[in-house]
Amino acid sequence: MVEAILFYLFAAGVLVAGAQVIFRRNPIYGALSLVGCFFFLSGVYVLLGAHLIAILQILVYAGAVMVLFVFVIMLLNLKEEELGEQRITAWKGIGLAAVMVAAGVIAWRALGPAFPQGALVQAGRRVDNAVLIAGFGGVKAVGRTLYLASILPFEVTSLLLLVAVVAAVVVAKGKI
Amino acid sequence: MDFFHAHQAQHYLVLGALLFALGAAGVVLRRNAIIVLMSIELMLNAVNLTFLAFARFPLVANSPMGSFLSGHAAVFFVIATAAAEAAVGLAIIIAVFRSRTSVNVDEFDTLKL
Numbered sequence: 255m256v257e258a259i260l261f262y263l264f265a266a267g268v269l270v271a272g273a274q275v276i277f278r279r280n281p282i283y284g285a286l287s288l289v290g291c292f293f294f295l296s297g298v299y300v301l302l303g304a305h306l307i308a309i310l311q312i313l314v315y316a317g318a319v320m321v322l323f324v325f326v327i328m329l330l331n332l333k334e335e336e337l338g339e340q341r342i343t344a345w346k347g348i349g350l351a352a353v354m355v356a357a358g359v360i361a362w363r364a365l366g367p368a369f370p371q372g373a374l375v376q377a378g379r380r381v382d383n384a385v386l387i388a389g390f391g392g393v394k395a396v397g398r399t400l401y402l403a404s405i406l407p408f409e410v411t412s413l414l415l416l417v418a419v420v421a422a423v424v425v426a427k428g429k430i
Numbered sequence: 431m432d433f434f435h436a437h438q439a440q441h442y443l444v445l446g447a448l449l450f451a452l453g454a455a456g457v458v459l460r461r462n463a464i465i466v467l468m469s470i471e472l473m474l475n476a477v478n479l480t481f482l483a484f485a486r487f488p489l490v491a492n493s494p495m496g497s498f499l500s501g502h503a504a505v506f507f508v509i510a511t512a513a514a515e516a517a518v519g520l521a522i523i524i525a526v527f528r529s530r531t532s533v534n535v536d537e538f539d540t541l542k543l
Contacts, residue, residue, distance in 0.1 A: 265445045272449055272472055276456035281464045288468050295475055302442065302486045307478075307505050314509050319471070319516045326520045327464060330527055337462070346459055354451045361447035365440050391485075391502060399499040400506060407503075411510045418514030426521035428528060 261301055267294035279337055285323045292316040304391040442483035450476035463526075463533045467519045474512045478505045 271294060274287035292315045299308035389395045400408050449472060456469025485501025527533055 261441060265441075268445065269448060269452070272452045275468055275472060276452060276460060276465065281462055281468075284465055284468055288471065291472070292475070295479065298442070298445070298479065299482055302482045304482045304485070304502055304505070307482060307502055307509075310506065310509055311478075314513055315471070315475075319513050322516055322520055323464065323468065326524060329524065330464075330533060332533065350451070350455045350459070353455065354448050357447040357451040358444050361444045362440055365443050391499070396499050396502045396506070399503045403500060404503050404507075407507055411507055414514055415510060418517050422517040422521040425518065426524045428525075 257301060261298070264294045264297040264301070267291070268298065281327050281332070281337075282324065285320060285327060288323070289316050289320045292320070302391075306391060306393050306396045439483050439487035442486075443480060446476045446479040446483065449473075449479065461534050461536055463523050463535050463538075464520075466535060467516065467523070470519075471512060471516065474508055478508055481505045481508070 268291055271287045271291035275284045275291065278284045278287065292311055296308040296311040296316075299305075299311060453469045453472030453474075453476060456472065457466050460466055460469065481501040481504050485499060523533060526538060530537060
């Protein structure tokens with residue numbers, strides 16, 4: 255019951271903040287709403303038992319990536335007339351609402367049969383363990399998965415980040 | 431299907447679908463390149479949420495040891511890739527803004543600077 259209340263609270267926060275991102279005309283409001291959206295989303299991650307990912311969400315997304323966004327928005331320093339007029343008309347809003355209802359209904363109806371009791375039932379017992387195994391989603395368990403099962407992608411990710419940093423500097427700096 | 435007993439897989443998957451729809455709408459409807467990038471971040475987070483929902487409520491019983499958290503590993507890689515994507519994307523926006531003095535994606539209509 256507590257989980258249900260928290261889930262609906264966080265879900266409402268995620269959707270309201272996410273809608274603010276695309277409806278606000280000024281990108282700085284959008285960026286700050288996106289930070290709020292990421293915080294609510296990390297709450298949802300905690301409900302799913304993904305504690306390490308929830309912390310990473312706040313550190314990397316809300317901390318690093320969004321600072322980059324806000325920094326660039328302030329660097330560009332757009333004037334009022336450069337923002338352009340509001341492009342989201344009533345018809346686009348209605349279309350968005352229709353798409354969201356359709357996506358929600360499809361996700362609910364199509365995936366409902368796969369999880370008859372909130373989890374897959376196989377051989378008469380719920381596969382989903384109501385009580386998670388100790389350490390699920392913690393640093394140790396996720397670290398073991400990262401370093402044992404997917405060590406190559408992990409190392410390639412570090413290379414990717416290095417390439418991205420160099421590329422960002424090369425592209426953004428006019429003359430090297 | 432009790433709607434008010436949350437903490438079922440479908441609740442998280444529906445939230446992920448709605449968030450993805452919001453992000454896709456932002457990419458399609460908005461013309462500000464920065465907001466388009468932020469909408470892409472929204473879509474990536476919707477995918478992350480779906481990964482974590484399936485990691486918590488697995489579809490396969492008795493998944494082998496070491497892979498029951500592979501969804502978390504996938505989310506880790508998505509977060510790292512999203513950080514790289516944001517850095518490069520914002521650098522491109524700055525470079526284009528320098529030559530065009532605009533961030534309107536409708537005006538990005540040439541491959542030559």
